[in-house]
Amino acid sequence: MADPMKIRATVSGDVCDIKVLMSHPMETGQRKDSDGKIVPAHFIQTFTIAVNGKTVVDGGCGPSVSRNPVFGFKAKGPKAGDKVTVTWTDNLGDKRSDEATVA
Amino acid sequence: MKQAIARFAAALALAALLPQLADAKTPPAKTPPAKAAAAPEEKDAATAEFEKFRAILEEDNPAELFEAKGEDLWKQKRGPNNVSLERCDLGLGAGVVKGAYVQTPRYFADADQVMDIERRIAWCMEKLQGFKRADLVKKPFSTDDYTPDLVSLVTYVASESRGLPVAIPQRHPKEVAAYKIGREIFQYRAGPYDFSCATCHGEDGKRIRMQQLPNLLEKRDAMRAYAGWPGYRMTGGLMHTLQWRMNDCFRQQRFPEPGYLSDAVTDLLTYLGANANGNIYKGPGIKR
Amino acid sequence: MNTSKPLLLALLFLSCAIARAEGDYRAQALAVIKHDFHDRGQATIDRLDNDAVQYVCNRYSNDPPSDLSDMLEAEQLDTVKFPADGKLLGDWKKGEKIAQSGAGFTWTDRPGLPVGGNCYNCHKISPKEISFGTMGPSLYRYGKRRGTSLSVQKDTYAQIYNAKGYKLCSPMPRFGHIGALTEEQIKDLVGLLLDPESPVNQ
Numbered sequence: 001m002a003d004p005m006k007i008r009a010t011v012s013g014d015v016c017d018i019k020v021l022m023s024h025p026m027e028t029g030q031r032k033d034s035d036g037k038i039v040p041a042h043f044i045q046t047f048t049i050a051v052n053g054k055t056v057v058d059g060g061c062g063p064s065v066s067r068n069p070v071f072g073f074k075a076k077g078p079k080a081g082d083k084v085t086v087t088w089t090d091n092l093g094d095k096r097s098d099e100a101t102v103a
Numbered sequence: 104m105k106q107a108i109a110r111f112a113a114a115l116a117l118a119a120l121l122p123q124l125a126d127a128k129t130p131p132a133k134t135p136p137a138k139a140a141a142a143p144e145e146k147d148a149a150t151a152e153f154e155k156f157r158a159i160l161e162e163d164n165p166a167e168l169f170e171a172k173g174e175d176l177w178k179q180k181r182g183p184n185n186v187s188l189e190r191c192d193l194g195l196g197a198g199v200v201k202g203a204y205v206q207t208p209r210y211f212a213d214a215d216q217v218m219d220i221e222r223r224i225a226w227c228m229e230k231l232q233g234f235k236r237a238d239l240v241k242k243p244f245s246t247d248d249y250t251p252d253l254v255s256l257v258t259y260v261a262s263e264s265r266g267l268p269v270a271i272p273q274r275h276p277k278e279v280a281a282y283k284i285g286r287e288i289f290q291y292r293a294g295p296y297d298f299s300c301a302t303c304h305g306e307d308g309k310r311i312r313m314q315q316l317p318n319l320l321e322k323r324d325a326m327r328a329y330a331g332w333p334g335y336r337m338t339g340g341l342m343h344t345l346q347w348r349m350n351d352c353f354r355q356q357r358f359p360e361p362g363y364l365s366d367a368v369t370d371l372l373t374y375l376g377a378n379a380n381g382n383i384y385k386g387p388g389i390k391r
Numbered sequence: 392m393n394t395s396k397p398l399l400l401a402l403l404f405l406s407c408a409i410a411r412a413e414g415d416y417r418a419q420a421l422a423v424i425k426h427d428f429h430d431r432g433q434a435t436i437d438r439l440d441n442d443a444v445q446y447v448c449n450r451y452s453n454d455p456p457s458d459l460s461d462m463l464e465a466e467q468l469d470t471v472k473f474p475a476d477g478k479l480l481g482d483w484k485k486g487e488k489i490a491q492s493g494a495g496f497t498w499t500d501r502p503g504l505p506v507g508g509n510c511y512n513c514h515k516i517s518p519k520e521i522s523f524g525t526m527g528p529s530l531y532r533y534g535k536r537r538g539t540s541l542s543v544q545k546d547t548y549a550q551i552y553n554a555k556g557y558k559l560c561s562p563m564p565r566f567g568h569i570g571a572l573t574e575e576q577i578k579d580l581v582g583l584l585l586d587p588e589s590p591v592n593q
Contacts, residue, residue: 006167023168025248026340039247067340068165149521280419287420290452292445294438295496295571296564297555299449303526303562311512311524353428357496359438360431367427370420 007100009084016078016102018049018057020071020086028063044069047088051078051102061088078102149313157389166258166335166387169250169342173259176252182232191227193220193260204257204264205384208373210275217281219372221346222364224256243363244350245341257344258333258387265386269329271377278373281366285374288367289319294357300371302356304328314391325378331388338391345372417449432498444555453560460559468556470568471549479544479581483591486583489576490516496571506571508551508580509564516583517590526562534585535592547581 003023010017022044029041041063049057056075078084080102087097177188177200193203194211208219214226228234245254272278292299303311304319317324333344349368353361361367421439430436444463447455455463473479492507494500510516513526516533537543550557552567566572572580583589 003168003172006171019163021163021165021167023165023172031247033247066337068168068335070163070165072163280416283416284420284423287417288424290449291417291420291424292449292453293441294434295569297445297448298562298564306526309524309526311526312522314524316526354434354497354499357434357438359428359434359436360498362427362429365427367423370423 002094002096005086005088005096005098007084007086007098009078009082009100009102011078011080011102014076016051016075018073018075018078018084020047020049022047022069022071022086022088022096024068024088024090026063026065026067026069030063042090042092044088044090047071047086049073050085050087051075052082053085150315153313153315153391157391160337160389164335164387164389165340166262166333166342166389169255169258169333169335170262170387171259172250173255173257173262176256177259182228182234184231184233186231188224188227188231188256191224191231193223193227200260200263202264202267204261205267205269206271208278208281208369208376209272210277217275217277217366217369217373219345219369219376220260221253221257221344222369224260225253225364228253240363244347245343247339247341250342254333254342254344254347258342261333261384262386264384267384269326269376269379269382269384271373271380273377281370281373282377283374285370285372288371289374296357298356298358300352300356319375319378322378322382325375326382329376329379330382330385331390334388334390336390343390433496433500433502434498444559448560451560455559464556464559467553467559467565467568468549470565471552471556472567472574473545473548474574474578479541479548479578480539480585481575481578481580481582483579483582483586483589485576486579486581486589487517489572489579490583491520504573505576508566508572508576510580513563518593519590530584531591533591534587534589537585539585539587544581544585547584548577551577551580 005023006021008017008019024044025042026044027039027042029038029043031039033039043063043065044061047057047059047061048055049059056078057073059071061069082102084100084102085097086099087095089095180187189198191197192211192213193200194206194209195201195203204220207223208217210217211223211226218226225236225239228239229236239253242249243251243253245251273282289300289304292302301320303309303316306316307318307321307324309316309318317327319325319328329345332348333342334348335342346363346368349371350361350363353359424439425436428436428439441449444467447459447463451459489505489508490510492505493509493512495506495509510530511520511523513524515523515525515529515531518531533547534543551572553565554561554563555565555568564571567574567577584591586592
């Protein structure tokens with residue numbers, strides 16, 4: 001299974017700043033290994049961010065995004081103590097969900 | 104070949120006759136006389152842009168992923184002996200992680216050796232957890248599909264020194280010797296290209312291509328080198344430690360390969376590290 | 392030449408004896424290096440041994456006494472083998488490619504030729520290449536400043552072939568002397584630096 005994400009959500013004023021750092025190889029399917037063989041594509045395709053169970057971001061992602069990607073979002077509404085859940089699914093069907101509390 | 108030997112002999116003969124050698128004192132290691140400073144306009148736009156780029160990256164450094172993973176590995180019961188590393192003494196007492204990174208390399212009485220952090224953690228994995236040394240050193244560096252546990256562990260331990268001043272001890276005679284030997288290794292020219300570490304890292308404000316070279320003979324720059332490590336490298340997205348950095352420098356120096364966790368690397372890290380003493384360590388870094 | 396080996400041994404013994412008397416950290420460092428480094432790929436441990444130039448530059452921290460450096464510089468300059476046909480000005484376009492390449496001699500490089508000149512690592516050369524190092528002097532307008540006389544050509548060729556013939560402890564590798572660059576490659580680099588058509592001289 002994939003390694004956990006790092007999620008940081010902080011409120012300032014009425015805007016919540018959500019930052020997500022995902023641990024993923026993000027293989028493009030175009031790279032060759034040292035033996036000259038193509039490394040199979042393996043990348044995150046979709047991800048969602050939910051606050052207290054309600055989806056606020058429904059995102060897509062492709063092979064052009066770097067390994068271990070970082071995403072940042074601003075959302076209005078979330079308050080300190082709310083629960084942020086991030087879930088991603090990759091092209092091989094792997095999934096990972098992690099949670100953080102808004103600070 | 105004979106001719107080459109004869110030439111070498113002649114050079115030695117002359118060297119031996121010169122008063123500098125005869126009075127049995129080695130001149131202290133020193134840099135060549137300072138040349139005219141690099142043209143200021145080179146220091147410039149390109150460098151400023153890179154620094155901006157790095158500052159943005161530092162806000163969200165994927166090194167954090169490895170800190171988290173390393174912390175897990177530190178606390179988990181692992182290895183044939185099924186114990187955690189929480190009894191590992193990194194120099195400040197068993198289980199003390201905070202501040203340990205900025206105070207290594209240091210002398211460890213139980214091993215009767217100076218050890219840098221990676222060498223010490225490996226020692227604990229071997230002695231406490233029962234891992235085999237051969238397995239730990241088999242594939243020591245991060246690759247596209249593999250991050251060694253030691254790399255994550257070092258990253259975690261390093262993160263626990265964030266904000267603390269570098270204070271690498273120079274008290275034990277072996278610590279002092281490591282520093283002095285490290286300084287000589289740093290200066291030693293050899294190989295097909297006649298390079299030493301100092302060839303590229305002994306002058307201010309120089310670059311290889313667009314890459315700024317820290318002058319590691321200078322305190323200010325020595326910190327620049329120590330500061331960014333362990334570092335997350337954007338190129339390839341890999342986490343690397345100072346053990347890797349030394350290894351890859353020697354590769355580019357066209358030297359043979361230094362042993363992983365060897366005295367040679369520890370000595371060099373003692374020299375570079377102690378030169379950075381007194382500066383604040385900002386935690387694991389991010390590289391282009 | 393028959394006396395050279397015993398002489399060498401005697402001198403090595405002498406220098407070891409001096410080293411021990413000093414508690415010399417250099418000698419200790421060398422012992423640590425020899426113990427801790429190993430062969431990898433083409434980078435074998437015999438690379439750790441010094442030739443006369445390296446020995447002297449290490450011994451004197453790159454600042455040898457002038458009588459010693461004068462003698463050795465002359466020797467190094469003597470190693471330069473000029474092309475038999477006397478033609479020194481090669482193809483600047485090929486020269487540019489050689490100047491760009493940093494390949495060769497590391498343990499990850501495939502052994503053998505061609506090896507790159509590594510020139511842009513340390514020098515500004517063609518103004519079209521903005522990613523250049525500053526370890527060495529700028530070579531932009533090298534030919535424009537010097538012209539293309541035979542003596543300038545020979546001098547340029549010799550500097551690339553063996554920079555230690557000019558400054559004993561120069562940081563620049565001895566590309567021809569160690570067999571990194573071929574005669575043909577050095578000629579092309581001379582072309583890059585001197586040819587009036589080369590972007591270097593525009």
